[in-house]
Amino acid sequence: MTLAAPVSPHHRTPELLAPAGSLAMLQTALAFGATAVYAGQPRYSLRVRNNDFGSLDVLRAGIEHTHAQGKKFYLVSNIFPHGNKTQSYVKNMQSVIALKPDAMIMSDPGLIMLAREAWPEMEIHLSVQANTVNAAAVKFWSKVGISRVILSRELSLDQVAQIRQDCPDTELEVFVHGALCIAYSGRCLLSGYFNHRDANQGSCTNSCRWDYKTHTAQVDASGDVLSPQRSGHECGQGSTVPAEAHQSIAYLLEESQRPGQYMPIEEDEHGTYVMNSKDLRAIEHVQRLVEIGVDSLKIEGRTKSPYYVARTAQAYRAAIDDAVAGRALNPELLGQLEGLANRGYTSGFFQRHTPDATQNYLRGYSESGRSLYVGDVLAFDATRGLAQVNVRNKFAVGDRLEIIHPAGNVDATLTRMENAEGVAMDVAPGSGHTVWVDLPQAAVGAFVARYVQTENLVESDQPVAMV
Secondary structure, three states, X not given: OOOOOOOOOOOXXXXXXXXXXXXXXXXXXXXXXXXXXXXEOOOOOOOOOOOOOOOHHHHHHHHHHHHHOOOXXXXXXXXXXXXXXXXXXXXXXXXXXXXXXXXXXXXXXXXXXXXXXXXOOOOEEEOHHHOOOOHHHHHHHHHOOOOEEEXXXXXXXXXXXXXXXXXXXXXXXXXXXXXXXXOOOOOXXXXXXXXXXXXXXXXXXXXXXXXXXXXXXXXXXXXXXXXHHHXXXXXXXXXXXXXXXXXXXXXXXXXXXXXXXXXXXXXXXXXEEOOOXXXXXXXXXHHHXXXXXXXXXXXXXXXXXXXXXXXXXXXXXXHHHHHHOOOOOOOHHHHHHHOOOOOOEEOOOOOOOOOHHHHHHHHHHHHHOOEEEEEEEEXXXXXXXXXXXEEXXXXXXXXXXXXXXXXXXXXXXXXXXXOOOOOEXXXXXXXXXXXXXXXXXXXXXXXXXXXXXXOOOOOOOOOOOOO
């Protein structure tokens, strides 16, 4: 494995840009190390659900809180609108622009033109939806008044570096964490994901039309899908599974030319996601991105939870600070991200062919620090000497916990738990409950995670480093 050279002291610290789908999420992102946040109105951004910023009052509160922290607020206005929305856009946005967001994130050329005419002093960042993949396009957008370009996710690190070299006067932003789209209006990533033939460059292999078979598999207690070989049951179309396992069954997709490579098909109340990509996690490439001189590293996830943005902002804050100081990546950060709900992680297109040794290195360290979000610390009762926790997931007396706080993370082993009436309990059963546990007063406002025992994991007595 080739180690990156230490970052030269003259490299500047890139912005850490975090998502905000609610005011609580915005406040959490800033508290845990983000230097900028982005939020959008449901009508004009690509996040309609789980979005509290349709209210002008919430927008005002978010912008004021961000500016009070000395940080930046970017307003997302990145839809490709039909004619009816373009006609009312300027009128509807006047009151929003009056709140003085630091920039607008936009993708549609028509809306960009309207915004430039109505508010020539407003800074505009070009959304990733515009699919910018080369320096010529960056130069084009710069000439029409765009100050920052958010580069397409399809680019490798070397391609980002070339654009940086060719466009030294335009700010560049890249995504480093979050969901990856398989397709957007025909801009499919599936072919590139499977065999590095990019549909956006005219070499699509029509991966969506390949021959796929389904298999059944079991889900273990931690939520991991077991492969058919590990599940202990004959799997395949029409196979049977013991009745007691019916509530823990998953379905796997297998492409005919890739036997033994199983992709889980998951279903929830919204439906089934057959062509679902793994999530992006590029924390191992932060040092290279800092060396390249990328201006902003962006986390995806406006529909996620405050816990998600706390974990991601904290981890990437530490990775950026280490990179700027010339320190190597702390592998424990990988474990902290592993504990988030995810579809499996990939470094996306940054590194086209990741060596197996690197993949094993990353996986091994990510397992060692894996944890599950279990609660929020709400208050402290000095008389009882206990902290009140709003339970999110099951945890129990004896569990090793991680207290996740902006001031730093600490570990604790839980020895005492009571209900509201002071009756001793052994287990907090799950979401919807409130319990009192032996955590210190300083933990108020923190998130709580439970370390997960994983297969072949040797428990360490060393606490997780504070970040």
